[in-house]
Amino acid sequence: MLSVENLEFVYNDVVLVLRGISLQVPTGKIVALLGANGAGKTTTVRAITGLAAVHEGDITKGSVQFEGADITGRDPSDVVRLGISQVMEGRRIFAELTVLENLRAGAYTNRAGMSASMDRVMALFPRLVEKRSATAGYLSGGEQQMLAIGRALMQNPKLLILDEPSLGLAPLLVKQIRDIVVEINQQGTSVLLIEQNANMALSIAHHGYIMETGKMVMDGDPAKLLKDEDVQEFYLGLHGDEGDRKSFRDVKHYKRRKRWLS
Amino acid sequence: MTDTLILAQATVGGIEQFWQMVVGGLALGTIYALLAMGFVIIFKATQVVNFAHGALVAVGAFLVALTAVEIDVPGRWIPSAPTWVTWALAAVLGVALGGAAGMVLERLFIRPMVGEPLFQIAILTVGLDIVLRTIVDDFAGLDGRPLADPWGTATATIGPVTVPHTQLVQLGVTVVAVVAVALFFRSRTGVAMRATAFDQEAARAQGITVGRIFGLSWLLGAVLAGVAGIFASIFPRAAGVSSATAFVAFGAFPAIILGGLDSIVGAIVGGIVIGLAESAASVYLTGFSNVLGSGFSAIIGYVIMLLVLLIRPYGLFGTEEVRRV
Numbered sequence: 001m002l003s004v005e006n007l008e009f010v011y012n013d014v015v016l017v018l019r020g021i022s023l024q025v026p027t028g029k030i031v032a033l034l035g036a037n038g039a040g041k042t043t044t045v046r047a048i049t050g051l052a053a054v055h056e057g058d059i060t061k062g063s064v065q066f067e068g069a070d071i072t073g074r075d076p077s078d079v080v081r082l083g084i085s086q087v088m089e090g091r092r093i094f095a096e097l098t099v100l101e102n103l104r105a106g107a108y109t110n111r112a113g114m115s116a117s118m119d120r121v122m123a124l125f126p127r128l129v130e131k132r133s134a135t136a137g138y139l140s141g142g143e144q145q146m147l148a149i150g151r152a153l154m155q156n157p158k159l160l161i162l163d164e165p166s167l168g169l170a171p172l173l174v175k176q177i178r179d180i181v182v183e184i185n186q187q188g189t190s191v192l193l194i195e196q197n198a199n200m201a202l203s204i205a206h207h208g209y210i211m212e213t214g215k216m217v218m219d220g221d222p223a224k225l226l227k228d229e230d231v232q233e234f235y236l237g238l239h240g241d242e243g244d245r246k247s248f249r250d251v252k253h254y255k256r257r258k259r260w261l262s
Numbered sequence: 263m264t265d266t267l268i269l270a271q272a273t274v275g276g277i278e279q280f281w282q283m284v285v286g287g288l289a290l291g292t293i294y295a296l297l298a299m300g301f302v303i304i305f306k307a308t309q310v311v312n313f314a315h316g317a318l319v320a321v322g323a324f325l326v327a328l329t330a331v332e333i334d335v336p337g338r339w340i341p342s343a344p345t346w347v348t349w350a351l352a353a354v355l356g357v358a359l360g361g362a363a364g365m366v367l368e369r370l371f372i373r374p375m376v377g378e379p380l381f382q383i384a385i386l387t388v389g390l391d392i393v394l395r396t397i398v399d400d401f402a403g404l405d406g407r408p409l410a411d412p413w414g415t416a417t418a419t420i421g422p423v424t425v426p427h428t429q430l431v432q433l434g435v436t437v438v439a440v441v442a443v444a445l446f447f448r449s450r451t452g453v454a455m456r457a458t459a460f461d462q463e464a465a466r467a468q469g470i471t472v473g474r475i476f477g478l479s480w481l482l483g484a485v486l487a488g489v490a491g492i493f494a495s496i497f498p499r500a501a502g503v504s505s506a507t508a509f510v511a512f513g514a515f516p517a518i519i520l521g522g523l524d525s526i527v528g529a530i531v532g533g534i535v536i537g538l539a540e541s542a543a544s545v546y547l548t549g550f551s552n553v554l555g556s557g558f559s560a561i562i563g564y565v566i567m568l569l570v571l572l573i574r575p576y577g578l579f580g581t582e583e584v585r586r587v
Binding site: 049051054076077079080081085086088092093094095096097101102104105106107110111131151157 | 329352450453457461462463464466467468469470471483544
């Protein structure tokens with residue numbers, strides 16, 4: 001459905017952030033994209049959805065294909081109309097608008113299907129029904145994240161990109177968000193889930209990618225990734241021998257480098 | 263303003279004078295409110311401080327003079343209809359043309375500047391102001407051009423006050439305009455505009471075409487400015503559109519700052535307050551002209567603005583963290 005080929009991305013003409021990444025999101029699946037801070041996850045989203053220009057960024061190589069059409073560098077409103085919508089990092093809800101108005105803003109490109117989408121979102125998030133005329137800025141963090149996801153669903157997308165939906169949420173809420181993502185996927189929407197929370201993302205994904213400093217370093221079956229020694233150490237905080245705590249200080253610097261880099 | 267002064271002196275002293283002052287102040291205040299609303303809409307949606315807003319007022323009035331007198335829309339196509347209908351039609355056409363002009367200006371001069379420092383865009387609007395005013399001046403000449411409104415100098419007496427028909431129309435039109443703007447901001451496009459004003463990038467991510475919203479905000483601003491322009495250039499304020507029409511913006515400027523630059527409610531309240539203050543000053547402070555000098559009413563708005571800014575630097579209704587140019 002979505003296929004990113006060899007994408008290279010530069011900010012301000014000098015900062016090379018993506019060094020030729022490729023990824024595929026098959027129809028109807030959840031694909032997880034993991035990576036540490038600064039790996040280029042959010043940049044990948046911007047490159048796909050066309051929001052790069054705002055940040056003085058440019059795609060210098062590679063292409064983005066969606067359902068067979070080339071959407072490299074297309075205008076964000078075109079991308080949305082084609083059926084890709086995103087939940088931005090940090091929620092970015094319209095704090096001064098009410099919940100209902102936020103959702104209506106989300107349905108900007110979907111005038112005909114608005115009431116159907118509204119029903120779907122309200123069914124997914126009963127909390128939003130209660131708070132529909134509240135000012136969005138006064139919602140709790142979890143409610144804001146639900147609103148952000150709901151707003152993205154108002155466009156009735158074929159592919160939903162979630163950029164760190166678990167950011168800054170309590171474990172219980174993370175679980176709730178995770179279940180919602182699964183539910184959305186079961187309703188027929190493909191999902192590209194971008195996360196730092198590897199445990200959460202890999203537990204629901206059908207395929208996982210791991211990104212580091214602008215490159216894809218690993219990809220594969222989530223179960224396999226979860227068992228990987230490096231993923232365990234660097235993303236899950238586990239070390240082979242249980243109970244034996246390990247300090248980064250004790251590791252020789254060349255050993256700190258992840259094995260996949262050497 | 264002189265006209266309120268004249269009317270106020272016709273009814274001597276006491277409560278009559280007070281009500282006369284209030285009506286005159288409301289009439290002036292609604293002009294300021296219309297202007298300030300347009301300014302705030304443009305500022306909120308695009309972050310552009312539009313110094314050409316006064317010129318848009320003049321352009322609006324100029325275009326109405328063009329449609330109503332020069333092109334003579336009423337006489338040419340529907341001579342049998344009552345004058346106020348045909349003239350209103352001409353005025354609507356003129357104001358709509360003014361709105362279109364605002365949109366074209368945005369597309370030609372402001373859109374290419376998106377991403378440049380806001381200060382540069384503000385300076386650009388100063389240039390626009392000069393150019394537009396020059397064009398209007400050239401058309402209006404030294405004597406100005408009348409708008410040929412059907413109400414003329416007729417007045418009505420309501421209780422203790424004498425009100426020109428034009429000001430009654432003006433009050434009605436302003437109320438309609440405010441309601442229309444309020445309704446607009448609840449519509450799909452209006453919600454999109456508010457979303458864009460709040461977070462441009464997030465709005466883009468929803469598929470909102472931000473460029474269109476920019477153009478639309480200029481259209482709206484120019485339409486409101488045009489409506490203000492009509493009432494600023496007919497009886498009792500002026501005899502037509504002239505080189506002085508654009509300067510009504512100087513009166514509205516304190517209203518914008520007082521309301522708080524980014525609040526539409528603030529613009530309306532600010533406009534009315536400044537209008538009333540000017541009117542009151544022209545009636546009650548004339549006795550102090552030996553101390554304050556003559557024409558103190560023209561600067562009373564600025565005095566109020568400065569006093570309010572001392573206490574609330576972001577205006578009465580403004581957001582605290584508004585980015586200033």
